[in-house]
Each structure stands twice: as structure tokens, then as C-alpha cells.
Amino acid sequence: MIFDLSKTQSIANTFIAELRDENIQKDSMRFRKNMERVGEFFAYEISKSLKYTSTEVTTPLGISKCEVLTDQPVLATILRAGLPLQQGLLNIFDKAECCFISAYRKVKKSGDFIIQMDYVSTPDLDSRVLIMADPMLATGQSMVMCCKELINRYKIAELHIVAAIASSEGVAHVRANLPKAKLWLGAIDEEMTSKSYIVPGLGDAGDLAYGEKV
């Protein structure tokens, strides 16, 4: 299943446009805020596919039958660019437990890179719905490696993957390696640079949110 936000006109596409805009993205607070708003939007969309329980709520004037979320999903992200996107999801799934993975592109002298994963901090994921959020799905290698690490450790009930911008190649890589995952994407771009940056993309999401890394 692929949900592509850009296929439907909504205010959320304005958030994505601002994330991409080279002038607006100079304001790092606005960049983080827009990423957070994209996370909130996807949380609402994903929430439509989750399970609900009927309950009776006592109001000051009577009893109201309400449908409430049965279980909160677990919200995972890949440091560091994923933090504002995860925060947006957490604003909506406000009782959710969170999982953090440190993984980054380690560039070799040849210019090739490997994904270096150093740290995983997670609650128990057995029988849980997991939402893995990372703004950029470029080659898809970081996403696949991190999800596989968690799948190998736990019996995850359902996996949702959220990205603000994906490349066609990244989508294909995820679908080939994580065929059961549901993909929630802000947009899918066709091209990548020789250094595997998405074109037109938005640039380096981690640097734009938190400053250029040395």
C-alpha cells in the first residue's frame, strides 16, 4: 500500500512546498515546524486504519458513546533528521511510546557510503503497530536496515513507514525488502544525484533542521 500525499490537494502539500523552498527552508525553526506538521497530518491519515473501541464518556450533561483508539502505536525514528517528523506524530498519538535508532551514511574515500547503525533504544514491539518515520527515503538503505533490525528482534504486528520525500528507487527498495510495510509519502521524486540525494528533493534534511554537520 502506498499513500502519496501529493495526489490529493490539501494544505499538507503547502507544508511540503515550504520544506522544499530554498528560501523558506533557511528558517530552520520553520523547517522543523513544517516537518512536524507533516508528521501530524500523516498521524491523522494513519489513524483511520487503526482499531477503535466503543466507550461511554460521562459529560457534564449525560453519557456519550465514543469510539477511541484501542492501542497507541509505537513511534520510531532514525536520528537525527527524523526527530521533528516523529514529534509531529507524537503530537497526535500523544500517549505513544517511542523508539530511536542512530543510523547515518558513512562515506568512504571512494565516495561510496555504508549505513552505520550504532544505537537502538526501543520499548517491546511484540504485537505492536510500529510507525517508522524518516523525512528522506533516498536509496532506502537506512530505512530497510533499521526496520529489519527491529523485525529481527520483535514480532511486529503492523509496520507503517512515513517519509516527507521519497525517491522512486527508495520506494522500490523498501517494497522489495519490506513487502508488508504500508508506505505514507509526502511526494515521490524520480531522480537522485550521484551522491544519492533526491532531486528535486529538498536538500539535506538533517542539516536544514539542526545545522551542517562536519
Ligand SMILES: O=P(O)(O)OC[C@H]1O[C@H](OP(=O)(O)OP(=O)(O)O)[C@H](O)[C@@H]1O
Ligand atoms: O535512503 P538513504 O539513502 O539511506 O538516505 C536517507 C537517510 O539520509 C538522511 O539521514 P543522514 O544519513 O543524512 O543523517 P542525519 O539525519 O544525521 O542528517 C535521512 O534522514 C535518512 O536517514
Ligand SMILES: O=c1cc[nH]c(=O)[nH]1
Ligand atoms: O536527499 C537526501 C538524501 C538523503 N538525506 C537527505 O537529507 N536528503
Ligand SMILES: [Mg+2]
Ligand atoms: Mg538520518
